[in-house]
Amino acid sequence: MRLVRAGRIVADQYVRVLDDEPIPDGVPVIVPAARFLADAEEILRREAPTGVLWPNNRRIAELAPHLDRLALVALEFPSFKDGRAYSQARVLREQFGFHGEMRATGNVLRDQFLFLMRAGFDAFEVVKDADAAVFAEAVARYSVFYQPAGDRRIPALRARLSLGTPALCERV
Amino acid sequence: MYLYDDLDRTLVTERAAEFRDQVARRLSGELTEDEFKPLRLMNGIYLQLHAYMLRIALPYGSLSSDQMRTLAHVARRYDRNYGHFTTRQNIQFNWIKLAELPDAMDDLARAGLHGMQTSGNCVRNITTDQWAGVAPDEIEDPRVWAEILRQHLTLHPEFSFLPRKFKIAVTAAAHDRAAIRVHDIGLRLHRNGAGEVGFEVVVGGGLGRTPFIGKTIKPFLPKRDVLSYVEAVLRTYNQFGRRDNIYKARIKILVHDLGAEAFAKEVDAEWQPIKDGPLALDPAVVAAVAGHFRYPSYEALSDNPPELAKARASDRRFATWFANSVTNHKAPGYAIVTLSLKPEGGPPGDATAEQMDAIADLADRYSFGEIRVGHEQNLVLPHVAQRDLLALWKALDALGLATPNVGLVSDIIACPGLDYCSLANTRSIPVAQELTRRFRDLDLAQSLGRLHINISGCINACGHHHVGHIGLLGVEKNGEEFFQVTIGGQADENAMLGTLIGPAVPYAQVADVVEDIVEAYLELRTRPDEIFLDTVKRVGIEPFRERVYATR
Numbered sequence: 001m002r003l004v005r006a007g008r009i010v011a012d013q014y015v016r017v018l019d020d021e022p023i024p025d026g027v028p029v030i031v032p033a034a035r036f037l038a039d040a041e042e043i044l045r046r047e048a049p050t051g052v053l054w055p056n057n058r059r060i061a062e063l064a065p066h067l068d069r070l071a072l073v074a075l076e077f078p079s080f081k082d083g084r085a086y087s088q089a090r091v092l093r094e095q096f097g098f099h100g101e102m103r104a105t106g107n108v109l110r111d112q113f114l115f116l117m118r119a120g121f122d123a124f125e126v127v128k129d130a131d132a133a134v135f136a137e138a139v140a141r142y143s144v145f146y147q148p149a150g151d152r153r154i155p156a157l158r159a160r161l162s163l164g165t166p167a168l169c170e171r172v
Numbered sequence: 173m174y175l176y177d178d179l180d181r182t183l184v185t186e187r188a189a190e191f192r193d194q195v196a197r198r199l200s201g202e203l204t205e206d207e208f209k210p211l212r213l214m215n216g217i218y219l220q221l222h223a224y225m226l227r228i229a230l231p232y233g234s235l236s237s238d239q240m241r242t243l244a245h246v247a248r249r250y251d252r253n254y255g256h257f258t259t260r261q262n263i264q265f266n267w268i269k270l271a272e273l274p275d276a277m278d279d280l281a282r283a284g285l286h287g288m289q290t291s292g293n294c295v296r297n298i299t300t301d302q303w304a305g306v307a308p309d310e311i312e313d314p315r316v317w318a319e320i321l322r323q324h325l326t327l328h329p330e331f332s333f334l335p336r337k338f339k340i341a342v343t344a345a346a347h348d349r350a351a352i353r354v355h356d357i358g359l360r361l362h363r364n365g366a367g368e369v370g371f372e373v374v375v376g377g378g379l380g381r382t383p384f385i386g387k388t389i390k391p392f393l394p395k396r397d398v399l400s401y402v403e404a405v406l407r408t409y410n411q412f413g414r415r416d417n418i419y420k421a422r423i424k425i426l427v428h429d430l431g432a433e434a435f436a437k438e439v440d441a442e443w444q445p446i447k448d449g450p451l452a453l454d455p456a457v458v459a460a461v462a463g464h465f466r467y468p469s470y471e472a473l474s475d476n477p478p479e480l481a482k483a484r485a486s487d488r489r490f491a492t493w494f495a496n497s498v499t500n501h502k503a504p505g506y507a508i509v510t511l512s513l514k515p516e517g518g519p520p521g522d523a524t525a526e527q528m529d530a531i532a533d534l535a536d537r538y539s540f541g542e543i544r545v546g547h548e549q550n551l552v553l554p555h556v557a558q559r560d561l562l563a564l565w566k567a568l569d570a571l572g573l574a575t576p577n578v579g580l581v582s583d584i585i586a587c588p589g590l591d592y593c594s595l596a597n598t599r600s601i602p603v604a605q606e607l608t609r610r611f612r613d614l615d616l617a618q619s620l621g622r623l624h625i626n627i628s629g630c631i632n633a634c635g636h637h638h639v640g641h642i643g644l645l646g647v648e649k650n651g652e653e654f655f656q657v658t659i660g661g662q663a664d665e666n667a668m669l670g671t672l673i674g675p676a677v678p679y680a681q682v683a684d685v686v687e688d689i690v691e692a693y694l695e696l697r698t699r700p701d702e703i704f705l706d707t708v709k710r711v712g713i714e715p716f717r718e719r720v721y722a723t724r
Contacts, residue, residue, distance in 0.1 A: 056411075081210055081293065083333025087410045090330055095445050111194070111211055118329035130202065141190050144183040146323040148450040149330065156179045157323060160460045 216287025233261030376427030473505020598646025
């Protein structure tokens with residue numbers, strides 16, 4: 001596994017803490033959702049940044065009251081075909097205004113990078129080294145986007161208006 | 173029709189390049205078949221019984237003559253010289269080699285064609301009335317809305333890995349030719365009491381293993397809200413739809429389990445925060461999309477010109493075809509012409525490369541270069557001047573594309589069945605072929621009137637058997653092919669599921685059973701214009717059951 005953040009392979013500063021382990025002091029941690037919710041105040045009082053691993057069968061709205069004190073939310077892709085976390089990510093970014101790190105974890109492969117980025121993810125726990133190595137190339141594959149999403153890209157429906165008269169092809 | 177601009181073309185080209193890279197990684201072993209599968213599916217590539225199948229998207233069933241020529245080229249160069257038009261208004265090729273797929277995709281991309289989202293658990297090709305834009309009974313052109321939705325939902329970052337496939341249909345006509353009530357989302361443009369045009373939103377319809385007629389969750393949705401509301405439905409489904417069992421993963425199960433009212437509440441909760449955001453449709457955006465549609469410059473003509481009247485009076489075969497395959501157009505002096513892809517003995521929906529090229533030429537000569545695909549697996553030339561009908565008919569007749577059986581007993585909808593499909597229990601195509609032979613007598617077919625037979629080779633219901641006036645569903649019993657028979661289904665604005673008439677019948681008897689049902693109908697109907705469906709409604713299934721099972 002390689003962590004990609006801001007387009008580069010980086011070292012992971014965060015420690016994953018399981019349900020029954022003690023939470024270490026002074027280090028950034030990622031704790032499971034249930035444990036975090038059971039003891040949020042205590043965990044957030046620590047000196048170091050806190051992240052939460054949120055499962056995709058739990059309503060993301062439950063996390064809303066804590067978001068301004070969380071440094072990271074990790075969302076899960078148990079399989080590449082399970083797309084629930086894309087919705088969670090967009091709601092976190094676009095409706096709850098979460099500005100911290102949003103990390104994709106699980107079965108994260110090259111062909112999802114662009115979708116993930118557009119949904120608002122900015123950190124990726126990439127399964128295959130070869131995929132992590134071509135991250136920049138994979139997210140630059142498309143230059144046209146049809147819909148507004150969690151990134152700032154201008155969708156085609158809007159772009160056409162600013163382009164003026166579209167260059168139509170009379171015979172497609 | 174919709175004309176691609178640079179943005180649309182760029183996206184399709186970039187998609188083809190990405191796909192070439194994915195195939196290369198599969199061929200080199202970098203991707204396992206498991207990892208490659210969802211990627212190929214999102215480009216319309218299935219692995220069937222004998223080979224890869226490539227399904228090309230024809231958005232809302234509309235294509236230009238040049239695109240049709242490209243399809244002919246793909247059939248010739250990469251396949252076995254034919255293609256199969258589908259009930260989703262698409263086309264599929266059944267014999268493509270994996271290593272050649274990237275080249276085929278490039279050739280298609282040059283014509284603005286692609287296989288994006290024609291399979292996989294994403295939003296599939298959006299369908300609409302095959303007569304959109306020319307039907308006299310529509311309140312506006314639904315293709316503009318299908319196109320806005322197509323763009324919004326193409327490579328959508330949030331909805332490309334849904335629990336299951338997702339199908340949307342739009343209609344704007346009084347008579348629903350798009351079967352919106354058996355779709356995941358059905359949108360019906362209509363006018364409310366205040367005279368404004370908006371959408372009725374129907375969700376949770378569908379066929380397959382557990383058929384449901386969709387429920388209306390929004391009787392009137394303003395046009396500006398259509399993207400945000402569809403997004404809210406998809407977001408609700410993406411989060412809460414079942415993923416543990418593929419047979420319970422469609423939105424219809426979620427709607428059924430929660431109840432339509434509770435489901436509508438969930439959607440509303442997702443909708444409120446986004447309805448006034450970037451998805452609210454600015455009329456300028458709608459106008460920009462509408463501006464990409466080119467409408468023919470019709471001549472000022474009158475209905476029923478002397479050439480047509482003369483031809484109808486003097487040529488009985490032409491008159492029969494005219495009565496069957498030609499429909500009123502909204503422009504005076506023009507007509508909508510349906511090309512039957514259901515010749516006697518032919519597989520429903522197939523066309524050869526030569527036929528495709530010839531249809532493209534005829535479209536250029538007689539239909540402003542435009543062709544449509546209908547969900548009944550026939551083609552349509554949507555803008556034919558009535559004075560040209562005789563010449564067009566002669567050309568179509570020579571090509572085997574003028575069988576006057578549109579909407580009749582031999583205009584059968586069938587899935588590919590066991591001849592191609594790895595999911596099928598039974599063959600479908602040979603049953604359809606046999607039925608077209610049994611009902612080859614066109615006078616009989618005419619006298620039977622409107623009668624739709626739909627055949628599915630398995631419970632996945634690709635042949636929409638539940639909504640056939642007569643529906644045949646292939647099942648397997650002890651390794652033998654059998655068919656369950658339903659009657660009384662319909663897919664239009666009065667959508668209903670058919671009723672099972674009794675135990676499944678063996679493959680070898682299914683054509684006899686259909687003949688028995690048809691004979692029973694002829695005896696039961698009170699007037700020649702009481703169609704089969706109305707007779708079933710009046711007398712119920714019992715007389716049909718008796719006829720079929722009395723001697724079996």
